[in-house]
Amino acid sequence: MSHFDQPIDRRQSDSYKWGKYAGRDILPLWVADMDFAAPPAVLAALQARLEHGVFGYGGPPPSLDAAVQAHLESEYGWHIEAEWIVWLPGLVTGLNVACRAVEGEVLTAAPIYPPFLSAPRFSGRRLNRFELGCSEEGAWHWDTTAMQAALTPASKLFLLCHPHNPVGRCWSRDELLGLADFAERHDLIVCSDEIHCGLILDAEKRHIPFASLSADAARRSITLMAPSKTFNIPGLGCAFAVIPDATLRRRFLRAMDGIVPHVNVFGFAACEAAYRDCTDWHRELIAYLRGNRDRVETAIGALPGIRMSHVEATYLAWIDVRGLQLDKPAAHFEAHGLGLSDGADFGAPGWLRLNFGCPRATLDEALHRFAAACQAA
Ligand SMILES: Cc1ncc(COP(=O)(O)O)c(C=O)c1O
The missing domain is CATH 3.90.1150.10 (Aspartate Aminotransferase, domain 1)
Known part of the structure; x- marks a missing residue:
């Protein structure tokens, strides 16, 4: 058992x-949470944090940034700098902040996790939505004709769900390269929600962070990640954005100002243990x-x-x-x-x-x- x-x-x-x-x-x-207990190492880290007894305002300890960097490097071969990380209480927050930070219209492919459809509206941005294609055999894919047709000159942000909720696709390198090319040609920022990246079920498939594709993809990317889905700790409210471009990162931070609260100190403790010891x-x-x-x-x-x-x-x-x-x-x-x-x-x-x-x-x-x-x- x-x-x-x-x-x-x-x-x-x-x-x-x-x-x-x-x-x-x-x-x-x-x-989308699971009915499983969190990993023992996460429970132990939370216990240790509880026993410390002081719960003042917190920030990410330096060991946490290092744990995130090591995790992304070992899992995906993706090298990031610690200063690219922006801590967030959740990914939905990140989607909404991205819509506020990037001026212009928003593009996304449906069916899609509902906040992708509401975040542009909440942020006063027009959503240009197109439909994913699905073959007779049931293979979901980006319909590039529909994507091109949905694009307007004012489109500036592509909201990408990777892996895709709800259709369960782990986008391949070729598909992602096609999207990166589209983004480059039309000068789009790509906000890639990769919350499910630790949940690749097919043994022969690998998650490839959008930002890891090329220097250009990195420059135009906001990657949203969290240990919350994989380690079943979404109630602890700890997530982060990785934004390599300093100007884009500043715009993102400015859009958060005064609205987005600090991450809970238990979230930091759980995140570090999840990425390091599980x-x-x-x-x-x-x-x-x-x-x-x-x-x-x-x-x-x-x-x-x-x-x-x-x-x-x-x-x-x-x-x-x-x-x-x-x-x-x-x-x-x-x-x-x-x-x-x-x-x-x-x-x-x-x-x-x-x-x-x-x-x-x-x-x-x-x-x-x-x-x-x-x-x-
Ligand atoms: C694609 C996607 N993004 C974001 C979230 C929620 O993120 P958070 O709870 O960190 O706001 C979910 C939860 O199901 C999701 O599937």
Whole structure:
């Protein structure tokens, strides 16, 4: 038995995911956190920080910058300078700050994690959205014709989701080089949300930070990262941007001024331990998630009229239930005991997103309910 099989009751906790359905028999497989405890090394670091007893205003200790640098170098062969790092309480904050920092219109590809669609509006920027393409075989890709058509002369910022939530793509070097070329030709800043970069499930795939492609890509990049998804600590609110270009970094910092709070000191402690001391835990997590992913793909693949693509990265399955012809798909599945994310929020009505970051017993029950809901439609 894997320690990831161990159920942890989150019903009576502060969990946003489980609180949504408090008192109802609905398994929550919606918001993107996992039902697993954080790695032991992270728990130990938090314990040590707690025992220190003083919780004054904090900043990143020098050892943390070094841990981030070493992690990016060893995982992705990406060398960064410590001064390029801007600490943030979350990536959604980073997306919104990027929209404020870069004057002009914003380009992004849908379906997409909802804050990509709202951040431009919140920042008084026009969003030029285009749709990802999907082949007959279910392979998602950037539709370069649609991308070119969505581009306006005022477009200045591309919001990239890499790996892509919700379609689970780990963008390849060739695809990224194509995007870098597009960005260079049209002089776009690329804000690359790489929060899921530690969750590549396909053994032969590798995450390539957009900024690591070339000197030009680095110069026009804002990379957003965090240990939060991979090590399951999003409630600790610790993330960072890597911005190599000093002028762009200054603009980003200016847009944060007076609005974005300091990172919580527990977040710093957890981040350092996660990046430095959790390699084995991470390897076991990926193996477990791979098993869950395969289970989901097999179960969904057996249902007539329901389709999903192979999930290369993330613990999120993006499922096409348009064949069921439901008015309100998410509500229908809730009525059958399953809480999923509604595709409409991602710009794709008729789709659902299922979070498989949970013990296998929970997942099996969820897949059973999924099949029953399809049969009842
Ligand atoms: C692509 C992406 N970006 C950002 C976030 C949230 O980031 P944060 O909680 O750090 O604001 C998520 C969470 O699901 C996500 O999938």
